[in-house]
Amino acid sequence: MTKRLVAAAATVLAVAASQTAAAQQPASLVLLPKPRTVQLAPGAAYPVHSGLTVALAGARSARMQAALLRALKRMEDTTGLPMPRAIGSATSGNLTLNVAADGEPVQGIEEDESYRLAVTAAGVTLTAPTTVGAIHGLESLVQLLQATPQGYVLPLVSIDDSPRFRWRGLMIDCGRHFEPLDVLKRNIDAMAAVKLNVFHWHLTEDQGFRIESKLYPKLTELGSDGKFYTQDDARELVRYARERGIRVVPEFEMPGHSAAWLVAYPELNSGTAPDGIRREFGVSDVALDPTREATYQFLTRFLTEMSGIFPDAYIHIGGDETPAPDWKKNPRIISFMQAHNLHDNEALQAYFNTRILAILTKLHRRMVGWDEIFNPALPKDVVVQSWRGEASLAKGAQQGYQGVLSAPYYLDGMRPAGVHYLADPVPPDTTLTPEQQKLILGGEVCMWAEHLDQRTIDSRIWPRTAAIAERFWSAQDVRDVDDMYRRLQPVSLELESLGVKHLSSEDAGLRSLADSTQIDALRTFAQAFEPVSFSERYQQQHTSQLTPLTGFVDAVVPDPPIKHRLALAMDAVLAAPASAESAASYAMLRDFFHQTSATAPAVQKMIVQEPRLQPVESRTTQLDPLCQLALQALALLQADKKATPEWRANAGTLLAEANKSSGIVRFTFMEPLTKLVQAVR
């Protein structure tokens, strides 16, 4: 039932740029991660037009066709030009894909992910040995699209690409806070956009058991607050990820981090069973009992059930942070340890891991665990995920263990993308031999979830994870931080188009705090702040799983785009303080500090009215003096004037105060401001 329209005759859709028209050459590419080799043909470009023909030669799997249609839809959305909605049977077109084979039925760690992409005046050719490679190639194709006054174009390029590391992961902790399936799906989409290939699904925690077991239904009945993934959900996510060239490695934490198991099945406990899901954060004392055969019978059945849902060759058993004081107290456990010549908790956990390994081996699965599982008692086909750091990872490799680096990629440290970006699983100064280096499978970004929920998770993960994705994919010597930030912005926008909410969540949070759609002042104010790290927040504000996450700290985002822009401008000013060339940078900095300082009165009014804003009051008071300090320092520097001792003393006091913990947020501009004050004579 629609409008009284006369059915319009089908008209040919307008072609925005004729195929033969000369098109402008775009200024610079925004490929991220950077391909292995890119050859750019100067002077011309291929104009994207609405009559584009598409051909899929070679292997025509449903997965490949769906990926191609998704890429075409994104090109359509970006260009505003209709693209084909179905893949015909033509053998060549303006866009031709040649895919040799669909690849393994279950994507493997040795899957060939390479591709070649050529844009010529005649059109686009994408060649890949597998569907996964072609999927990566399509992402590069979408990134090549550039707007010009004459319409959208593709620069004439020849790309030959393959990843540096085989394991390029993102872990999401769905235990401490549950994330709905659609949140995970949009994050999978974003992962695919930057060519990550492992979704590590942290499914169990002291704070929640999130995966349905039909054999042990109490695990979610009693251990999840009703927030869990059904087996159908999990199968759907595995399917969704595979369609995008991403493996799903599930993690079931054992023997520690297991309060939610033990609430449901207290008979597995080493001592006193918890009386409910753990609400507090931090390491808990509870642990599965590694000395009873019933434990292994339970885990055999459980892991067998899970292996029917998760086809990946790897299963993660956690294994970290198990102080397990009960193991030293429970007489039965003590005598078991004596009988088996196990001298300490570490030895008992190694025994446990050996037993679990045997179960997994029978299920044709390889075992992954955190640093703590690393023990000479275990065979060499175990993979160690290092949260303790490069040294720990290297030590494992020296002893012949495969490893995945995670320590420098903890997003809840709220560090800037540039810092994560430079941390390398195999750094230039590595002491590992080439053979040992091969044991480093790659890296994994970790998103722990104490302080996030479905509203804020995206802004904690993106776009910073895109920078890390380049580290995992691109050559070791791709290390230009400024160039990374230049490319990160358009990628961030593309991620938003894919459905990730990292850019819109901040305003949504601010609107809620302001109780108004008019948030100009609060938005400008908020640009001056970012959340403190997990541990700093935890020290300032006692939080638990029950803490609401709708404060100012939750709305603002780590490493906001303004932060790097301020740093760049300050560097330009400091490099040539008296030069006319610095005028634009001076102006940018002055504007920022002027505008930010001007918001304080309006925000102070809001703080009085809204209890959730009150923690930030201390920071609001500090803001104006800091902005004035910055403006004074800029004036002194530009005029090459000397500061008075009083000014310098006052500056020191202000900076010291501003660096102290307060309001659970920190200023985004402390680093450039400190440099500026130091630079004043």
Added chain:
Amino acid sequence: MTKRLVAAAATVLAVAASQTAAAQQPASLVLLPKPRTVQLAPGAAYPVHSGLTVALAGARSARMQAALLRALKRMEDTTGLPMPRAIGSATSGNLTLNVAADGEPVQGIEEDESYRLAVTAAGVTLTAPTTVGAIHGLESLVQLLQATPQGYVLPLVSIDDSPRFRWRGLMIDCGRHFEPLDVLKRNIDAMAAVKLNVFHWHLTEDQGFRIESKLYPKLTELGSDGKFYTQDDARELVRYARERGIRVVPEFEMPGHSAAWLVAYPELNSGTAPDGIRREFGVSDVALDPTREATYQFLTRFLTEMSGIFPDAYIHIGGDETPAPDWKKNPRIISFMQAHNLHDNEALQAYFNTRILAILTKLHRRMVGWDEIFNPALPKDVVVQSWRGEASLAKGAQQGYQGVLSAPYYLDGMRPAGVHYLADPVPPDTTLTPEQQKLILGGEVCMWAEHLDQRTIDSRIWPRTAAIAERFWSAQDVRDVDDMYRRLQPVSLELESLGVKHLSSEDAGLRSLADSTQIDALRTFAQAFEPVSFSERYQQQHTSQLTPLTGFVDAVVPDPPIKHRLALAMDAVLAAPASAESAASYAMLRDFFHQTSATAPAVQKMIVQEPRLQPVESRTTQLDPLCQLALQALALLQADKKATPEWRANAGTLLAEANKSSGIVRFTFMEPLTKLVQAVR
């Protein structure tokens, strides 16, 4: 695996406002829809605190408990104070629910939806005869929350509430553009927030068949581009809606709007079968063949299958817009009509409807259809949904047919909330008798989907539908448009907190168009625009299902908040042009026109670079002269000066040009600006 934290001892969470502290009385309530009676006790309020105890007395259905927990979570998010995560067995608490019964196993049209809500110094009591009534009461409770400098409070009120109409619906067209399940879920959440109770799911269209049939799988295999709801999806949505007090009425369009049926099963066709899903919009000529028994056998099986998925007492069969020229051409159909004494297409369609009605009656379902099904041949238990208008609806009621009004609630007309708001299913000047008035079940908002997709749908539906929801729920004499707009803003924010994207989608669209996160100028510019109506767009730009929906027109929103604010300010200025009391309104208007006009140069630069912005170029050129005109008119008016004839002529030309169709968008300020120019001497 998380930080090396020593487990912190559980500390009692800070209580923001002690229960006994005197709390400020909030200024005014923002209940929407307005309850039947509200008694406000002045001078005090109940302070919300983190130790709130909750009791659920009477019927303790899982549905009621889940609804209560959802309401508590929202109170927690708003106040920043932890709320209970489980419902204990206490018989009284600070918040006590008394629910007499869970209600019908399938929510019915006669379900008692009333509730009483009392906030006293001792706490909150919510009493309702059914779970559905209590669910509505919880929405009022959440709306009562108010921030004060002393913390969040609930005003002391006594509310006695029940709806005016039994049928308060929202229809979403998922045929022309598919909407993912999570989009529908968040819209169901928003419906519940404003006490709507019918989700009318438009599942089939010429452009797509969106519901899986296991008996006739080709319907979606060939008729959906792979975009459809599985039966599990549909059952899940029905469950989700029921949990929120909302019925789901499915619509299967027949005999017209049926190209997607006929692509899959051409044997049902009256003439030539379509060779694919229809991509063009407007009324199509295809129709099911009402003269073959095979058609009724097919529909019997199909509707039987669907009745197993959709438990609601009503099934919608569409029935509109069936020109069906084949019925006048096909010799077999012509002879059938002669044999059955059916003189025209209308009579043949009435015959068809009678047959379908018999099928539905056997399935214990009642039939709903659009105006066109209205025919004296049909019995009186058929419900007519009127898209043709109040007169058509009234005519039906006069003949004894039940009806639901939709004509004034077509959201794709892009009219302001205030216009929709005043349209009443039973207006004050109705000529219907009280008995006939009872046949008007209520109204339904219609969201047709030619020009929207999952990114833009929310902003087309919300917050305007909230205003209409008040029309369906509240008393006939609740008609204060300004007061409605006052309350619409906080409700709009609450909808965003529930997950609807209507506020964030505009910025997301603008970022994509600007290819930048820095959109201050474009955002200010965009405030001056709103999308034109469906039909005006369709006339300016030939669109089809294949048209990308990522233009400027798609980013901007209908009836943006600034529009009513401008109108209010202009009314204030015009009411007292020379009074000092108008100073703030003058300032607001000047700021708006100054700031808007200042954005033109930056936006013109963007337009050159971004092909998708180019349609709006003509409007950009008009903007600055219009803003200057407004500023001049304000100056003349305030100074009580007379305009020159040249100025007036020029003003007339500018306004006339601005009122012409261009750029698929219109200015938000034409009405106040026209009034202003007319007011100048």
